[in-house]
Amino acid sequence: MSTLRGRVAGLPEWDRCAVMGVVNVTPDSFSDGGRWFDTEAAVKRGLDLAATGADLVDVGGESTRPGASRVDEDEELRRVVPVVRGLADEGVPVSVDTMRASVAEQAIAAGAVLVNDVSGGLADPSMVPVVAAAQVPFVVMHWRGFSHDMNSRAVYGDVVAEVFSELRARMDAVVAGGVVPERIVVDPGLGFAKEADHDLALVAHLRELRALGRPLLVAASRKRFLGRVLAAGDGSPPPARERDAATAAVSAIAAREGAWAVRVHEVRPTADAVRVARAVEGAE
Ligand code: PMM
Helix, strand or coil: CHHHHCCCCCCCCCCCCEEEEEEECCCCCCCCCCCCCCHHHHHHHHHHHHHHCCCEEEEECCCCCCCCCCCCHHHHHHHHHHHHHHHHHCCCCEEEECCCHHHHHHHHHCCCCEEEECCCCCCCCCHHHHHHHHCCCEEEECCCCCHHHHHHHCCCCCHHHHHHHHHHHHHHHHHHCCCCHHHEEEECCCCCCCCHHHHHHHHHCHHHHHHHCCCEEECCCCCHHHHHHCCCCCCCCCCHHHCHHHHHHHHHHHHHCCCCEEEECCHHHHHHHHHHHHHHHHCC
16 A cells, blocks of 8 residues: 555655645635635634545645745745644644745744645755755655746646656755655646646656656646636636535546545545545455
8 A cells, every 4th residue: 555655754654645635825826815814714724624634734825826926935934834833733734835945944843744845946945955954754846937937838748758757857856955755745736837738648647657756746626727627618617616526536536546645625525535545445
C-alpha cells in the first residue's frame, strides 16, 4: 500500500489517499475568495473541514488565480500566521500554502507541519534553505511563473513529458538545496500555466508522474478545466462552487491512480470518494 502512494517523512501514513482541505484567507481566490477572510472565520472553517474528514488543512493568504497580482508580505503574514496557530493549537495538521520563505518560517513556528509552495521554491530563493533547516515536508509544484501572466506560458509539445522533466529538475534543485528526498511531495500544478486539455492529459497520466518516485498531490478542486468539462451548451461554465461533485470524481480517479493526497475546498464528497477508492483497492 505504501509503495503505491509513497510515504512522506514527518507526516502520518494513511491507508488511503489523504484529503487536504483548503482555507484561503484571501478576498479574491477564484473559488472561495472572501468567505474566510478573518481569522476567526478561517479557523472555524479549518476545524469544520477537519471534522468533515480533512487529514490536513492547507492555509493560504495569497490568491494564485490566473491574472492575480501579489499580496505584500506583511499582509500575507497577517492573514496566515494566526490561522495556522489557531488550527495547530486545536491539533489539526496544518500545511501552509505560500511562496514566501518568511511566511513559511513563521507558519512553521506557529505549528505548520508542511510547506506547500506552488512555485516549488522558485519564487523566493530563501524558501529552500528555510524548509531544509526546519526539516519539514515540502510540496514541489510544477510552475512556470507568477499568476499575472502564467496563461501565456501554457505552451507544450507533450505536456506530460514536460511537466515530468521540469518537476524532476525542480526536485533535484530542492535536494541540492538541502531538503531530503523523503520529505518531498510532487504536484503537477493543474491550472498553472495550463489549458484545460493540458490538465485533462495530466489527470489521465498521473500514473506516469508516480515514476518521479515521490508521493503525488493532486489539486483539481473547482478549477477551470472542470468548468469547461461541465459547461452548458452555450459554453458557459458553472460557478466554482458548483464543481464539487466533479472535483470528487477527479479525487476518485487520482486515488485510484495512486495519488498520495488530493487538495479540495469541499471535503465531504472527496472524503467519500477516497474511501470508495480504498474499498475498491481492497477488493482487487
Ligand atoms: N492550486 C491552488 C492553490 N494552491 N497548491 C498546490 N500544491 N497545488 C495546486 O494545484 C494549488 C495549490 C489554486 O487554487 P485555489 O486558489 O482555488 O485554492
